[in-house]
Amino acid sequence: MAKKRKKRSEKGVLQLLRFRTTILILLILVLGFGAVSVRLCYLQLVNGPYLQEKAVEQQLVDTTVNSKRGTIYDAKGKILAQSASVWKVVLAPAYLEKDEQRKYVAKNLSKILDLSYDDVYAKTKKKTYYVVIKRKIESDEREQILKFVDKLTDKYAKMSNVITLFDDYRRYYPYEDLASSVIGFTGSDDQGLEGIEFQYDKYLTGTPGRVITARNANQTDMPFEYEQNVEAKDGNSITLTIDETIQSIAEKYMKKGLVDNAVVKRGVCIIMDVNTGGILAMVTADGYDLNNPYDLSQADLDAIKALPEKQRAQAESNALSAMWRNKAIADTYYPGSVFKMCTASMALNEGKVNDNSSFYCGGSVTIYDHTIHCHYTGGHGSQNFFQAIANSCNPAFIQIGNLVGAEKFKKYYQAFGFSEPTGIDLPGESDDLFFANNRMSETDLAISSFGQGFSITPIQMLTACASIANGGKVVQPYIVQTITDVDGNVIKNTETTYKRQVISKETAEKMCGYLERNTTQGGRNNGYVAGYRVGGKTGTSEKIGNSRPGFKDYIASFCGFAPADDARVACLVFFDTPTGASYYGSQVSAPVFVDIMSEVLPYLEIQAEYSESEKKYVDTVAGSYVGLSVKKAQAAAKSDGFTTTVKGEGSKVISQIPSAASKIPTGGNVVLYTDKESKKNKVTVPNFVGYSVSTVNSLASDYGLNVSFTGVTSSANSVSTSQSIAEGSEVKPGTVVSVKFGGGTVVHD
Ligand SMILES: [Zn+2]
Numbered sequence: 240m241a242k243k244r245k246k247r248s249e250k251g252v253l254q255l256l257r258f259r260t261t262i263l264i265l266l267i268l269v270l271g272f273g274a275v276s277v278r279l280c281y282l283q284l285v286n287g288p289y290l291q292e293k294a295v296e297q298q299l300v301d302t303t304v305n306s307k308r309g310t311i312y313d314a315k316g317k318i319l320a321q322s323a324s325v326w327k328v329v330l331a332p333a334y335l336e337k338d339e340q341r342k343y344v345a346k347n348l349s350k351i352l353d354l355s356y357d358d359v360y361a362k363t364k365k366k367t368y369y370v371v372i373k374r375k376i377e378s379d380e381r382e383q384i385l386k387f388v389d390k391l392t393d394k395y396a397k398m399s400n401v402i403t404l405f406d407d408y409r410r411y412y413p414y415e416d417l418a419s420s421v422i423g424f425t426g427s428d429d430q431g432l433e434g435i436e437f438q439y440d441k442y443l444t445g446t447p448g449r450v451i452t453a454r455n456a457n458q459t460d461m462p463f464e465y466e467q468n469v470e471a472k473d474g475n476s477i478t479l480t481i482d483e484t485i486q487s488i489a490e491k492y493m494k495k496g497l498v499d500n501a502v503v504k505r506g507v508c509i510i511m512d513v514n515t516g517g518i519l520a521m522v523t524a525d526g527y528d529l530n531n532p533y534d535l536s537q538a539d540l541d542a543i544k545a546l547p548e549k550q551r552a553q554a555e556s557n558a559l560s561a562m563w564r565n566k567a568i569a570d571t572y573y574p575g576s577v578f579k580m581c582t583a584s585m586a587l588n589e590g591k592v593n594d595n596s597s598f599y600c601g602g603s604v605t606i607y608d609h610t611i612h613c614h615y616t617g618g619h620g621s622q623n624f625f626q627a628i629a630n631s632c633n634p635a636f637i638q639i640g641n642l643v644g645a646e647k648f649k650k651y652y653q654a655f656g657f658s659e660p661t662g663i664d665l666p667g668e669s670d671d672l673f674f675a676n677n678r679m680s681e682t683d684l685a686i687s688s689f690g691q692g693f694s695i696t697p698i699q700m701l702t703a704c705a706s707i708a709n710g711g712k713v714v715q716p717y718i719v720q721t722i723t724d725v726d727g728n729v730i731k732n733t734e735t736t737y738k739r740q741v742i743s744k745e746t747a748e749k750m751c752g753y754l755e756r757n758t759t760q761g762g763r764n765n766g767y768v769a770g771y772r773v774g775g776k777t778g779t780s781e782k783i784g785n786s787r788p789g790f791k792d793y794i795a796s797f798c799g800f801a802p803a804d805d806a807r808v809a810c811l812v813f814f815d816t817p818t819g820a821s822y823y824g825s826q827v828s829a830p831v832f833v834d835i836m837s838e839v840l841p842y843l844e845i846q847a848e849y850s851e852s853e854k855k856y857v858d859t860v861a862g863s864y865v866g867l868s869v870k871k872a873q874a875a876a877k878s879d880g881f882t883t884t885v886k887g888e889g890s891k892v893i894s895q896i897p898s899a900a901s902k903i904p905t906g907g908n909v910v911l912y913t914d915k916e917s918k919k920n921k922v923t924v925p926n927f928v929g930y931s932v933s934t935v936n937s938l939a940s941d942y943g944l945n946v947s948f949t950g951v952t953s954s955a956n957s958v959s960t961s962q963s964i965a966e967g968s969e970v971k972p973g974t975v976v977s978v979k980f981g982g983g984t985v986v987h988d
Pocket residue numbers: 600601602613614615618619620630631632633634635
């Protein structure tokens with residue numbers, strides 16, 4: 240009991256002390272400000288008319304101190320956006336008494352800061368203690384300003400407060416245009432304007448501080464000096480689900496796809512973790528430089544310049560909006576045949592179809608007065624369910640859609656998540672466009688079954704595809720994983736949200752099987768990735784309206800996932816208005832999907848498993864045989880899986896082609912040189928294009944060259960389409976020529 244009382248009394252004393260301290264502080268504050276206020280009132284009211292100009296001598300200066308904006312990291316902790324220290328130059332011209340001083344300050348400041356002398360001089364004449372001369376200066380300018388302040392105080396008395404440097408920050412994006420449509424940028428006041436910078440502005444921005452200072456001209460006749468400081472609180476940092484490596488891979492191939500296919504209205508690639516909904520990459524290609532977000536491309540500038548003068552401002556604003564637009568979430572489009580994966584899932588889940596169901600295609604179907612053609616005008620004839628998918632046959636899918644019926648179709652459409660925005664944590668997401676009043680006529684149902692007639696966003700399509708890949712669960716896509724405060728405490732972490740089970744696990748697994756078989760049928764043009772089990776579907780859809788007179792505009796897309804038996808990632812590739820040799824999803828988008836997945840899957844440490852037919856095209860790394868005797872070198876190369884050709888009369892290997900550590904197809908030939916004379920030998924590279932795999936192999940061995948195979952080599956009708964070293968080039972024997980293959984059954988859809 241006594242102990243307890245003692246404790247209480249100790250607490251009481253502490254409280255009293257605290258109370259007294261608080262009162263003391265309050266008194267100082269009230270008296271302090273009071274005194275300043277009274278003096279200001281006196282000057283303004285009593286002596287106002289007389290001392291109007293002199294009133295400036297006593298001022299309360301209230302300055303905002305910017306807080307440091309939080310950093311944006313990728314999933315692996317790489318910095319995507321950060322704030323670097325810069326400074327704000329503030330002048331207190333009221334301290335400058337003579338014109339000679341004003342001119343001296345104006346001359347030096349304008350020179351250091353690259354400003355007009357007249358403008359700075361005008362500011363030196365103001366009767367104030369606070370005028371901003373320049374914002375966001377870098378450290379080299381800061382150094383020069385500090386030197387000038389030293390000179391100024393040496394030259395004149397009472398000049399130490401004339402120039403003040405306030406801390407400020409400048410936003411900086413180390414990867415420039417990487418993920419630009421996702422990250423966004425900030426305005427001149429550090430406020431988020433687009434993307435994550437906009438969406439998470441309140442977390443990133445922090446709390447600005449304040450400095451309140453009482454000042455007077457000669458710094459001596461004030462009753463006291465007072466400065467109140469409220470520290471700025473730095474913003475929180477954000478870690479995205481975006482992985483810089485995956486994003487870079489996707490951007491590299493999307494850029495190439497834009498050029499290869501003369502794409503007019505940009506392209507989209509989204510890669511999602513199908514089990515969590517986390518977005519690993521989101522590309523709107525081409526992006527823009529986040530450090531200079533108002534710089535338009537030369538093509539845009541030229542187009543604007545060609546317009547009549549009064550239209551230019553609007554055109555520039557439109558071009559900027561188009562450049563900043565995150566097409567992955569803001570654009571709506573007819574998904575086309577990619578959507579057949581959903582129609583097929585519905586029919587399967589409802590038990591309306593099975594492996595043996597039969598569908599007939601005579602090349603077209605007429606519903607009332609509406610004739611719908613199959614892309615294969617000759618007609619696919621009789622097909623089972625899988626063949627209908629692999630053929631991407633519209634008449635078959637009209638029959639499948641019919642089996643589902645309009646009511647169920649709408650129910651699944653909703654359940655797949657198409658009838659509302661996905662809710663991804665980015666600004667500007669669009670909603671779908673379905674039939675008026677949610678009503679579907681027989682024709683509407685027919686065209687919907689192959690993905691025409693209604694519009695959805697790329698992110699909606701990918702989310703639906705992910706649900707087929709992950710066992711039937713619709714996940715909520717998201718892009719911010721964690722938010723961390725200045726001290727490193729996690730204040731928000733995104734958990735996976737499953738919205739609903741749209742199709743059964745069994746249906747999903749069956750669909751994965753069909754979609755995997757589909758990719759193996761058309762090779763590169765159907766999304767086949769050597770060494771991996773991939774599922775997916777091509778799509779080509781007509782756009783409403785056209786950008787070029789006499790031509791139709793199309794969206795070429797591919798949507799797929801891997802590994803097909805235990806999916807980790809889904810990927811959508813989408814090109815808006817390709818105007819090159821082809822506009823088909825199979826020729827424009829599927830090859831880009833293959834290139835992206837061929838690099839992303841190994842990066843995700845998903846092991847490639849090559850089939851027997853693929854194995855012989857897999858490259859192995861050559862060992863180093865230089866310095867060994869001919870006999871030992873031959874044995875070593877043999878154990879590495881290579882054959883050898885010896886050139887020269889020497890007894891030791893002095894050089895080898897291909898060199899050590901370079902990649903050669905297993906079973907390739909290593910040329911061992913034993914004297915300098917033999918090293919001068921050259922061979923002429925033949926034409927490798929237009930042949931089968933076996934012809935290319937025998938050509939290579941005839942010429943003493945090695946071939947590395949890329950593209951689709953597994954299909955019986957694979958044909959070489961390009962070679963890395965031009966025909967007619969002089970190269971050393973044993974040099975590796977990379978030969979690319981394509982072909983197989985091309986589904987033009
Ligand atoms: Zn057909």
